Amino acid sequence: MARTRTAAPRQASEVTTWHDEADVLIAGYGCAGASAAWEAAKAGADVLVLERASGPGGTSALSGGEVYLGGGTTVQKACGFEDTPEAMAAFLRTALGPGVDEDKLAAYCAGSVDHFTWLADRGIPFVPSLYDDPSWMPPTDDGLMWLGERSWPFTELATPAPRGHRPATGHFGGWLLMDKLAAAAKDAGARDAFDVYVERLVLDGGRVVGVIAKQYGEERAYRARRGVLLTTGGFVDDDEMLAQHAPKLLGMDKISCGGEDGSGIRMAQALGAAVKHMSAGQVGFHAVPAFMARGVVVNNRGQRFINEDTYPGRIGQAALFGQGMGCWVVLDEAAYEQVPEGERWGVLPHETAATLAELETLTGLPDGSLQATVALYNEHATNGEDPVCHKDPRWLRPLEPPFAAIDPTRSFRGPNDAAVGSGAAVFTLGGLETDVAGQVLHVDGEPIPGLFAAGRASSGLAAWGYISGTSLGDGTFFGRQAGRTAAAAVADNHAGVSR
Numbered sequence: 001m002a003r004t005r006t007a008a009p010r011q012a013s014e015v016t017t018w019h020d021e022a023d024v025l026i027a028g029y030g031c032a033g034a035s036a037a038w039e040a041a042k043a044g045a046d047v048l049v050l051e052r053a054s055g056p057g058g059t060s061a062l063s064g065g066e067v068y069l070g071g072g073t074t075v076q077k078a079c080g081f082e083d084t085p086e087a088m089a090a091f092l093r094t095a096l097g098p099g100v101d102e103d104k105l106a107a108y109c110a111g112s113v114d115h116f117t118w119l120a121d122r123g124i125p126f127v128p129s130l131y132d133d134p135s136w137m138p139p140t141d142d143g144l145m146w147l148g149e150r151s152w153p154f155t156e157l158a159t160p161a162p163r164g165h166r167p168a169t170g171h172f173g174g175w176l177l178m179d180k181l182a183a184a185a186k187d188a189g190a191r192d193a194f195d196v197y198v199e200r201l202v203l204d205g206g207r208v209v210g211v212i213a214k215q216y217g218e219e220r221a222y223r224a225r226r227g228v229l230l231t232t233g234g235f236v237d238d239d240e241m242l243a244q245h246a247p248k249l250l251g252m253d254k255i256s257c258g259g260e261d262g263s264g265i266r267m268a269q270a271l272g273a274a275v276k277h278m279s280a281g282q283v284g285f286h287a288v289p290a291f292m293a294r295g296v297v298v299n300n301r302g303q304r305f306i307n308e309d310t311y312p313g314r315i316g317q318a319a320l321f322g323q324g325m326g327c328w329v330v331l332d333e334a335a336y337e338q339v340p341e342g343e344r345w346g347v348l349p350h351e352t353a354a355t356l357a358e359l360e361t362l363t364g365l366p367d368g369s370l371q372a373t374v375a376l377y378n379e380h381a382t383n384g385e386d387p388v389c390h391k392d393p394r395w396l397r398p399l400e401p402p403f404a405a406i407d408p409t410r411s412f413r414g415p416n417d418a419a420v421g422s423g424a425a426v427f428t429l430g431g432l433e434t435d436v437a438g439q440v441l442h443v444d445g446e447p448i449p450g451l452f453a454a455g456r457a458s459s460g461l462a463a464w465g466y467i468s469g470t471s472l473g474d475g476t477f478f479g480r481q482a483g484r485t486a487a488a489a490v491a492d493n494h495a496g497v498s499r
């Protein structure tokens with residue numbers, strides 16, 4: 001069936017007027033685009049960033065700002081943690097797998113301390129203190145947080161160290177990160193053009209030499225002397241692409257600025273670019289991590305299916321892909337009260353009961369199922385053990401009446417909002433296959449001349465699994481690398497095109 005839109009390339013010979021030109025054209029001004037722009041400009045290239053929105057930021061500016069870094073950063077050391085690139089790699093290989101790109105993993109872990117320094121040198125402040133409770137987004141300005149490193153099975157793979165690095169602001173810090181990165185790119189000399197939606201790549205003899213875009217409904221052509229770098233984000237906003245590649249993510253809430261429509265991925269695919277891990281997605285489970293760690297998460301058969309103290313996106317993936325999002329967070333009053341109000345995200349129990357039998361009736365769980373699960377959990381918790389799901393002993397305590405149950409499909413909504421939601425917000429992890437240098441690979445495995453990509457437009461560190469911070473992490477890290485590579489590409493001084 002014909003598609004409703006086209007991303008087919010155009011030949012340079014068909015372009016009559018180039019509206020602007022640069023050594024390196026970057027499409028998309030989020031964290032990957034800004035980092036790439038800084039490096040390319042610092043390398044002496046004339047850089048022009050084209051962005052469909054009216055300013056820089058993208059999803060990066062809406063994000064939590066957590067950047068996954070380790071191997072012994074100054075913040076880790078100040079908080080008393082020893083870490084190595086090897087321990088970091090051992091954790092990420094399993095947490096982000098299966099199917100992790102070993103070259104990218106090795107480069108990222110080896111370069112992590114330097115990358116932290118680069119971010120700090122761009123003016124991003126990190127407070128050297130640890131937030132020591134499971135959380136999606138700590139309400140404090142602590143610069144370091146755990147992201148599942150001290151949960152099973154990771155505790156058996158490497159010495160745990162917290163690696164979630166956060167800009168110095170409570171809750172969401174992506175705005176601060178992007179504010180500093182965009183200012184740094186501008187200071188380095190990168191130019192920008194906004195309200196420019198890039199639609200197609202321009203080819204000359206198999207090499208990418210520009211883009212065709214629309215600005216206020218007018219078609220515009222931009223020439224790239226050295227290369228085009230796609231940092232247009234993922235494809236969660238395009239339901240047609242979700243249906244094609246990641247149908248389990250369809251119908252979920254979207255984690256996005258609204259501009260992640262996969263356009264960059266499709267433009268490159270139209271040239272024969274390879275893609276990777278297109279079905280993978282981060283599942284931002286609508287449950288409070290601090291509640292889950294202190295209680296149990298059960299499916300609609302009343303059974304536990306994962307250790308509740310692990311990274312909450314891992315619980316979200318297990319809930320969506322394994323349980324069809326049919327689950328409950330069950331805890332007792334003491335656990336609820338232990339969680340500071342600022343970390344409850346306004347979530348109130350949906351059902352409360354003096355007995356588990358009553359809670360089964362209220363939640364529709366099969367008679368006896370929750371009673372059996374909690375009885376076994378409590379028996380083991382008394383001995384500080386969890387042989388069923390391997391929750392760390394620090395969170396184990398027998399659950400006692402009164403009990404409460406929280407429905408993730410009604411969580412994170414107003415207390416008076418009874419409507420059922422999707423239970424999670426998602427974004428896509430798959431994208432264009434790139435090498436460590438940021439070159440986009442053709443399906444035959446060779447780099448496509450003049451074409452580069454980074455951030456969620458590409459397949460980065462995450463293969464199937466996800467850990468918070470690896471998106472801003474690989475977007476900025478491999479964005480920088482792609483910016484350097486594009487700036488160093490041999491200039492195409494093809495004559496015959498007029499400006």
Ligand SMILES: Cc1cc2nc3c(=O)[nH]c(=O)nc-3n(C[C@H](O)[C@H](O)[C@H](O)COP(=O)(O)OP(=O)(O)OC[C@H]3O[C@@H](n4cnc5c(N)ncnc54)[C@H](O)[C@@H]3O)c2cc1C
Nearest residue numbers: 028030032052058059060063064066198259455456469472
């Ligand atoms: C609430 C929330 C919390 C999050 N928390 C974290 C976190 O703490 N840590 C983490 O690592 N990740 C987090 N994420 C995910 C992370 O923000 C994104 O995955 C990441 O920012 C992607 O960066 P990017 O540079 O690839 O894309 P973006 O930042 O989305 O930038 C892409 C840009 O390209 C533009 N664009 C798209 N198509 C075109 C086109 N055709 N022409 C021109 N411009 C185009 C878009 O408008 C956008 O500005 C969070 C996301 C959200 C929404």
